[in-house]
Amino acid sequence: MSQKTVQTDIRRRKAWSGLFANLGLVAYFAFSLLPVLFILALSLKADADQTTTYLWFTPTLSNYETVLGLDDGGGTYIRFFMASLATSVGAVLVSLVIGVPAAYAAARYRFTGSDNLMFTLLSFRFAPELLVIIPLAVLYQQLGLYDTIVGMIWVLQLVTMPLVVWILRSFFQDFPAELEEAALLDGYSRRQAFFSVVLPLVRPGIAAVCLLAFIFAWNNFIFPFTLTSANAQTVTVSSLAWLGGNQVKFNLVAAGAVMAALPPLVLALFIQRYLVRGLSFGAVKG
């Protein structure tokens, strides 16, 4: 075989493998987007069309109007939305205030128990939720924390705290200690060095972690499902209500799911850069 035919052979093989790669990608993403497209279509169907599988229908926004409660002034949805917002933001803030010093200490100092602390926090991430929920349900009844924002913020620390501490520790570990030492030599105190040298440089990372923790807190189901009933019920849990009743309206269920899933999806657009590190708890630096 001459050099030329070998080259065209290789080129042809490359073209074929490129085609198969793209076909594979298209197949996977068809699978990946199918439920999303389906639920969007279903959420736009009128009551008469809701039990048809056809794509040919006259779209209507009336399901969204019902889910948002526009007929009764939007009170219900806004209440659930605000509860979701308050619990998620509160949980992230508490995790941040408590977690930043702990993550910094674990990254910069060697102290007895630091590994234990880190692994206790990590074990919260992997503990079955009901193990804590059952005693908490009893405890919350006694303390009056059942169905309150404060109670939710407390229990959501199981979700946000390990994430914040583990990822921030990896950020602090990556931060060159020399920069901090230089600041100390220039006469900064430890606190000043932290706030004016370290913090500004890790800020984008912290912002991404906050967003990710917020998304996971928002998306959590089992805690608000078991520990709230009306006052602190979140959007995610309340969207299940459309499944209840005598006659389930699938188009309403779909619209409810879309409205509950939308906020985290929008926020997720902003964390692409730190996503790998965030999802792997700092174990993989993408």
Place this chain on the structure above:
Amino acid sequence: MALDTAPDNASGNGRAADAPPPLDSVPKVSPGRRKLRPYLLAVPAVVLCVGILYPFFVGVGYTFYNFSAANPDPMWVGFKNFADVVTSAPFWNSVRVTGLFAVVATSVETVLGVGVALLLYRSSLLGKIFERILIVPLMIAPILAAIMWKLLLLPEVGWVRPILGWFGVTGYTGTDSPFWAFFWSVVVDAWIYTPFVAIIALAGLRSLPNSPFEAAAVDGANWWLTFRRLTLPMLWPYLLVAVIFRLMDSLKMFDIIFGLTTGGPGDSTTTLQINAYLEAITYARYSRGITYMVLLWVFVYVVSMFAVKYLRKVQARSAGV
């Protein structure tokens, strides 16, 4: 290098030749306080841990009482709950379901995730667009994803029946039979979490050095050999992180199965945490439910200890230590 050795450096070795720090402006910190500093920083986190561990220990305590809604004044029963649970058929059924679900779902997601990552790594134009939308399933709450799939799978509403119809499949009944309920639960789990494995695998692929692959290409190694002998072993430390996360998470599977099948039909998809939910919340037998959870927790804890130890070994080896 840990920063707490910096003061020694400045006065003793290494830094001695440098200009001394402006001592008058350096705040005076007693050595005692310096030693205490990391503990002071960690105190709030420890307090929080205690706040979370308190209900945990209370819960473990419940396993020795016969606490339920029907019996609000619980009595000490010793190990009776454990004995009851480990001799009951539903427990072993949910152990089987949980184990099978965790192993099957993690394997499917790992294989599929590596496949997607390899395809995206070729970075065609299509790949660049798809990489942006890869995380969509991951950012939807699992319970909502389960609801979406539940509708998608419903024979009278969803698109799965007509799509299977194109391929000539008839008699589709959704999640009505035990096998298909389990099958679709795995599919939904894979739908959500394959991107998780793919994202981590892709980050791993992009961080691999080029030279071994060039050497393999020069030696004429084919694709499969390169993948098996080079890509996969070098990717393993990254992949292992994803596998451990998926395995641990699917052992405590709740949201997806609760949304999709609520554990049914019968007990064919009743995982341990679904079973604990039924016992503790639906039937209000708190002690019984939490006994399930304690047993699951002990198992998860032991598995995670070995997994983390193995991960550290793999990471140390790949770092060349």
